[in-house]
Each structure stands twice: as C-alpha cells, then as structure tokens.
Amino acid sequence: MAEADAAPLLAVSGLRKCYGSRTALDGVTLAVGRGEFVALLGPNGAGKSTLFQVLSGLFVADAGQVEVAGCDMQRAPVPALARTGIVFQQPTLDLDLTVLANLRFHARLHGLAPAHAQARIDAELARQGLAERAREPARALSGGNRRKVELARALVHEPALLLLDEPTVGLDPAARRHLLEQVHGLCAERGLGVLWATHLVDEAEAADRVVVLHHGRVRYAGPPAGLRAEAGAAALADAFLALTAPAP
Structure with a gap:
C-alpha cells in the first residue's frame, strides 16, 4: 500500500444532510490521501449511501464542504467530478x-x-x-x-479518486476477493485514492485507515489496529460490533 501525500484528494468537512426530521449525516468529516485505501465501515442505515450520493454530486448537502483534489464540489462540481471515478452499490450498466x-x-x-x-x-x-x-x-x-x-x-x-459503495454486493467469494485485491493494487500502482464503503468488516482488514460511520456520525477514524486497541478487541469485527452496538 502506498503512502498517502500530505494534501488529501478527498476532504470532507462537517457534512450534514437531513430528510425532513431525520438526520442522515451529522457533521461527517473525513479525508482520503493519494495512494490511500480508506474503508468506510458502517451497518445498514449508517449513512454510507447518502454520503456517496453527496460525494458523487447527486445530492446537495445541507451544510459542510466537499473538496476533490482542491475543487469545491458545490462551487466547481465539474472539475471535482472529473477527478472522481464512481462504482455505485446498485448496478448502473x-x-x-x-x-x-x-x-x-x-x-x-x-x-x-x-x-x-x-x-x-x-x-x-x-x-x-x-x-x-x-x-x-x-x-x-x-x-x-x-x-x-x-x-x-x-x-x-x-480519475485521481475512486469511490466504491458496497461494490461486492452479490458477488461470490472469489470475485469479491479479486475486486478487493485489484483496487488495493490500483492504490499502489497509480497512487489512486480510494474510499471503499462496506458493512463487511473483513474488507477493511488491509485498509490504510478505517472510518466507522454509525447513525450518520463518524465514530472512529484511524488505522485498523487503533480501532482494535480502542475497543480492547483482538478482532476487527469484534471492535466494530462493540462500537456500533445498540445502546442497552
């Protein structure tokens, strides 16, 4: 995995999106650097797809800022999207x-x-x-x-930035592994920045960083080892479950 440059390819700051009285994104802040594979982990309903719809220009956030390679998504959407490649959760061919x-x-x-x-x-x-x-x-x-x-x-x-929203849904284990390995390879070979959204914890094991999204908020952002240490868990899956468990 390549080391990310200092200036992020994707910089998300204070992003907020509401649907009526329901808040889907509540002050989301994250970044993806050049050559960096960032896994966006979250259970179903965490806000991952809403975040991707904002990042892809399909939705406009109520507050906050998105920059791609220094281009503001709201003020300069065309150059921002020109630097972005997207694979949506739902098939789009x-x-x-x-x-x-x-x-x-x-x-x-x-x-x-x-x-x-x-x-x-x-x-x-x-x-x-x-x-x-x-x-x-x-x-x-x-x-x-x-x-x-x-x-x-x-x-x-x-593109400089690749966004993948639950890209392995419906794939068999061999195809899932091949896709994951290929995208990691693109980070190393091309310096591509990748944000890979998933609810499958094993897909985050080899990530440079993990961002845990739950109820529209970032609950953790850092290396996988840090998430395990913070939760006092030996396995990443256990750490993720501990961080997103329903309140008693």
Whole structure:
C-alpha cells in the first residue's frame, strides 16, 4: 500500500444532510490521501449511501464542504467530478448496450476525444480480462464481470479518486476477493485514492485507515489496529460490533 501525500484528494468537512426530521449525516468529516485505501465501515442505515450520493454530486448537502483534489464540489462540481471515478452499490450498466458502448458513452460524458477514449477503454478492458467480450451486450455477462466493467468504466477517464459503495454486493467469494485485491493494487500502482464503503468488516482488514460511520456520525477514524486497541478487541469485527452496538 502506498503512502498517502500530505494534501488529501478527498476532504470532507462537517457534512450534514437531513430528510425532513431525520438526520442522515451529522457533521461527517473525513479525508482520503493519494495512494490511500480508506474503508468506510458502517451497518445498514449508517449513512454510507447518502454520503456517496453527496460525494458523487447527486445530492446537495445541507451544510459542510466537499473538496476533490482542491475543487469545491458545490462551487466547481465539474472539475471535482472529473477527478472522481464512481462504482455505485446498485448496478448502473445499460444491459441492452454492449460493453464497449457502455464505456464509450461514459468517455463522451467526460469529453474524451474518440481516439484517446478507445485507447483508454482498450487498456481498462484488458486489465479486467474482458477485451474479447467488448462487443457482447452487458446482459450476457455474469454479475462479477458486470462489476469489472463498472470498475473499468470508472477508471476510463483516469480519475485521481475512486469511490466504491458496497461494490461486492452479490458477488461470490472469489470475485469479491479479486475486486478487493485489484483496487488495493490500483492504490499502489497509480497512487489512486480510494474510499471503499462496506458493512463487511473483513474488507477493511488491509485498509490504510478505517472510518466507522454509525447513525450518520463518524465514530472512529484511524488505522485498523487503533480501532482494535480502542475497543480492547483482538478482532476487527469484534471492535466494530462493540462500537456500533445498540445502546442497552
């Protein structure tokens, strides 16, 4: 795992988001550095998906600030999102389009020239081992291969920051492990900053840092070993459960 640079790629400060009387995010502050894999751990309903919707520009926060590579998400959303690659929890491929068409559409959205876009698409599909399936409809692919296409799509425009919201949902153990190892590799090879949201504690074991989100608040931010020490637990899963257990 690469050492993160001092200036964060993602800086979130005091983020607040409410739905009527329900507060989904309550003063969330976190950061992701260059080459850093940060695992965002939280039980279902913790606010992870709401946070990702704000980070991806789909929702506007009620308060707080998000900066990507120094670009303010509210004041300069286009350059901020241009530096961001996103894999959402729910599948977002157009299943009736070919793999190639899905990726070309994404490249056009980011303003890539056709020749450059094709070179980037070829490179990312080759990385995923899917070059020979580029002209097949996305519907023909397995769940694991569709996730690979979504990762390739997120990387086509060469982002600095990669956001993944529960990316292994529905994947078998082998596909889950492959995706996790590949993203760790991208941190080391490209200096990519990664925020990986999950409720599966084992996916956070090798993270550079862990952020625990519970009821919309950050309950811990630091290395996995620190979380174990703080909870007095030998296993990360036990530490996470102790921190997010319902009040008696």
